[in-house]
Amino acid sequence: GLRLWMARGNRIEGNTFERVRDLTFANSPDNRIAGNRLRDGRYGMHFVFSPRARVERNDLARTSTGIVVLYSPGLVVRGNRVVDAREAGGGGLAFKESGEALVEDNEIVHCSVGLSANAPLNEDLTLTVRGNRFAHNTVGLWFYGEQGGHRIVDNRFQWNLTTVAVSGTGTASANVWLGNH
Numbered sequence: 726g727l728r729l730w731m732a733r734g735n736r737i738e739g740n741t742f743e744r745v746r747d748l749t750f751a752n753s754p755d756n757r758i759a760g761n762r763l764r765d766g767r768y769g770m771h772f773v774f775s776p777r778a779r780v781e782r783n784d785l786a787r788t789s790t791g792i793v794v795l796y797s798p799g800l801v802v803r804g805n806r807v808v809d810a811r812e813a814g815g816g817g818l819a820f821k822e823s824g825e826a827l828v829e830d831n832e833i834v835h836c837s838v839g840l841s842a843n844a845p846l847n848e849d850l851t852l853t854v855r856g857n858r859f860a861h862n863t864v865g866l867w868f869y870g871e872q873g874g875h876r877i878v879d880n881r882f883q884w885n886l887t888t889v890a891v892s893g894t895g896t897a898s899a900n901v902w903l904g905n906h
C-alpha cells in the first residue's frame with residue numbers, strides 16, 4: 726500500500742487503502758499518519774526504526790495486525806480504531822523495544838490480542854497506555870519478558886476472554902495500574 730524508507734517529516738493524511746499488503750515505515754522518523762482508512766490488509770501499519778511518528782485517528786479493519794511498532798521510540802498512537810485483527814500471530818497493537826510511547830484513546834475491538842508489549846529493560850522504554858477501550862478481544866493486554874514497568878492508566882476492558890496475560894514472572898505486577906476498569 727505504502728512504503729517509506731529513509732523519509733522524514735511526511736504527512737500521510739485522509740487516504741483510503743483497501744486490499745493492500747501493508748503500510749511500512751522503515752528508518753523514517755518524525756512522520757504523521759492521520760485520518761486514514763485501511764481495510765483488508767496484512768499489517769495495517771508497520772514501523773521499524775522510525776521514532777517519533779504521530780499515528781492519530783486512523784480506522785483499520787480486517788488486517789492480520791493493526792499497528793506494529795519495532796525499535797521506534799517516542800510514538801504517539803492516539804484516537805485510532807483497530808477492529809478484527811484476528812490472525813493467530815497478530816493483534817491490534819504490538820510494541821517491541823519502542824518505549825517513551827503514548828498509546829491513548831484508541832479503540833481496539835475483536836482482535837486476537839488488543840495490545841502486546843515486551844517488558845522494558847529500563848525506565849526509558851516504558852509505554853503509557855491511557856484511556857483506551859479494549860473490548861471483545863481474545864486477550865486484552867499481553868506482556869512478555871522478565872521485567873515490567875509500563876504505565877496502564879484509566880483504560881476500559883470490556884468482554885475480553887482474558888483481560889491480561891503474561892509470559893514471564895513479574896511482568897504484569899511490575900506495571901503501574903491506575904484507574905482501569
